Amino acid sequence: MTMHTGGCHCGNVRLAFSTELDASQIEVRACQCSFCIRHGSRAVADPNGRLIISVKDDALLQKYQFGLRTADYLICRDCGVYVAAIAGEDDAIARDDARAIVIINALDDRERFNQAPVLVDFDAESRAQRQARRRTHWTPVEMNFGWFLFSG
Template structure:
């Protein structure tokens, strides 16, 4: 597995994205919802990989839900960086490419995607299939 580390600007949230894929093989998605557009986010995931999120101070992490309210968008309260999104009972996640230290090694052009027409069930099924397992730790 290749490990790609990163995190928010102030260091409260640290990430490790593990994947067996070379960064040049990973699709980069540019969601066209108003939240992602306003953040300029580019998201990556590997269903066979894993995302580990370590939060130093949980009180400095904000979760935000909107639309169908099917995912938690993780934002550092101090520096304002959107780092990842997590969804589902068996949590699956995407990581925001902008937060990875080696983001430039992900060479694919972002593909614009629009999921506004999905039902809640369709959205959850897509995330189970395309997002990756996630583990969070605090402290």
């Protein structure tokens, strides 16, 4: 597996995205919801990969929800960078079966993900459809608070 690391600008949130997919071949998605458009979001996921999100100070981690409230959009309160979205029932971050997308703009090697973004719009999905799609297409995720598993 290849590991792609990154995080927010100030370093409070660190990412480690592991995948066997080649970065130049992985599908990049540009969600067309109002939140993602305003952030210029380009996201990737691999259901066979792994995303580790390490947070030094969780008081500086903003979890934002909107619409159907089926995901936590993670934004650093200190520097304002949107790094990932985590989906799951109830408190997604606390669940063992949580799934995530990683925002490639937050990765150190973002230029390697060079496919033209596929514009996607999920507004017509029901809550159940959205949760099912994320369970099968998003990346398994692990959250670590108060320390980093890696340096980068």
